[in-house]
Each structure stands twice: as C-alpha cells, then as structure tokens.
Amino acid sequence: GTWGGGVFKSTNNGTSWTAVNGGLTNTYIYSVCFSGTNIFAGTAVGGAFMSTNSGANWINVGFANKEVRFITSSGANIFAVVDAEGIYLTKNNGASWVLKNQGFSTIPAIRTLLITSDIIYAGTEAQSIWKRSFIETINVKNISSDVPSTYSLEQNYPNPFNPDTKIRF
Numbered sequence: 001g002t003w004g005g006g007v008f009k010s011t012n013n014g015t016s017w018t019a020v021n022g023g024l025t026n027t028y029i030y031s032v033c034f035s036g037t038n039i040f041a042g043t044a045v046g047g048a049f050m051s052t053n054s055g056a057n058w059i060n061v062g063f064a065n066k067e068v069r070f071i072t073s074s075g076a077n078i079f080a081v082v083d084a085e086g087i088y089l090t091k092n093n094g095a096s097w098v099l100k101n102q103g104f105s106t107i108p109a110i111r112t113l114l115i116t117s118d119i120i121y122a123g124t125e126a127q128s129i130w131k132r133s134f135i136e137t138i139n140v141k142n143i144s145s146d147v148p149s150t151y152s153l154e155q156n157y158p159n160p161f162n163p164d165t166k167i168r169f
Contacts, residue, residue, distance in 0.1 A: 001029030001041055009055050020055030025064075035073040038093060042068030048080050050094055061094025074115045074134070081110045087122060103132055 001007050006027035008017040021027060026046025033040050039051045040061075047063035048071060067083035079100075080088045086101040087110065101107060109125035115134060122130040154168040 001032040003028055007032065007039075007041060007055050007058075020051075021058070022056055023058035023060075024049060025060070030068060031070050031072070033071050033073045033078070035076060035078055035093070040071050040073065040078055040094075042071035042080060048094060062088075062090070062097050069110065070112050072113050072115060079113055079115070079120070081113060081122070083109070086110065087113070103130065 004027055006019055006021035006024055007029060009020045010017050024041070024043070024046065026043040028044035028046070030042045030044060032042075037052070039055055041049045041051075041058070043049065044067050045065060046060075046068075047066055048061050048068045049058040050061045051058045063080065063082050066085070068080050069083050070079075070081040072079050076091055078090045078094065080090070080097070082088060084107065086099060086104065086107045088097040089100050090097045108122075108127045108130070110122045110130075111125050112123040114121040114123070118134050120132050120134045124130065152169065156165045156167045158165065
C-alpha cells in the first residue's frame with residue numbers, strides 16, 4: 001500500500017510491481033492486512049476495502065468517506081481504526097462492524113494496533129497505550145448460566161437526569 005499510488009502487487013519477489021487498484025475510490029493507503037485469502041486495505045477518506053482476487057478488484061466494506069487509519073486481522077477477526085471514532089471489529093469480512101471502545105474515557109487518536117495471543121494493544125498519538133484482553137474484545141462475556149423463568153425491567157433510580165443511574169433487571 002502506498003500514499004497516493006494505491007496498492008501494488010509483485011509476483012517476482014519485488015523485482016517489479018503492478019498497480020492493483022480496480023474499485024479503490026482512494027489511493028492513499030494507511031495499512032493493508034490479510035485474513036485467509038482476502039486482502040483488506042484502510043484508506044484516507046475512502047473507508048475500508050476488501051479484495052478476494054489478489055487485489056485485482058476492491059469493494060468497499062465500510063466507513064465510506066472516513067479515514068481508516070489502521071486495519072489488522074487475527075484469524076477471521078478484522079479490526080479497523082476509524083479516525084475520531086475508535087476501534088471496530090468485524091467477523092464477517094466487513095458485512096457488519098461493531099464498535100469496541102470499551103475502556104476509553106474519551107476516544108484517543110489511535111494510530112496502530114498490535115494483537116498477541118491474549119492481549120490487544122492500541123497505540124495512540126502522544127497520549128497512551130491502551131490494553132485489553134483479546135478474548136473480551138471478540139466474545140460476549142457470559143455473566144450467568146441461569147435461565148430466568150420470567151423477566152422484569154424496573155424503573156431506574158435515583159432519577160434519569162443524574163450522571164449515574166441504576167436499573168434493576
């Protein structure tokens with residue numbers, strides 16, 4: 001991925017390169033990653049793109065007209081950093097994305113992600129490094145194995161206009 005030239009492909013270990021930009025609406029590439037045989041690219045003000053044919057054709061898989069500052073994968077889990085919004089996760093090649101900003105008090109300017117076997121790290125611009133359990137990021141945490149026989153949602157208290165409120169369920 002290049003800044004202004006799009007994505008290039010080499011079939012001879014880098015001796016020569018060919019542009020493979022069919023379908024890209026923005027050729028300013030922040031990052032590129034692989035998930036299986038699919039290639040993903042994060043672009044400046046173009047969104048996230050996926051190619052299923054070695055870069056010959058690209059389709060937008062989210063965030064049109066937004067900056068996808070970083071894109072990376074771990075198996076079928078694709079993470080995208082969208083400027084001023086935070087970290088998104090897709091498990092279905094971009095058909096749907098889920099925001100994963102839990103733990104941030106304010107959304108920092110995230111510039112990179114690193115995934116280890118059990119931790120995901122987010123590097124920010126001159127602010128901090130964010131760390132979270134990888135399993136918590138990709139899975140729903142089961143809080144109980146009990147199955148209720150009835151359900152109830154009670155009134156919140158002390159009142160809905162306080163900065164903190166509680167709801168029993």
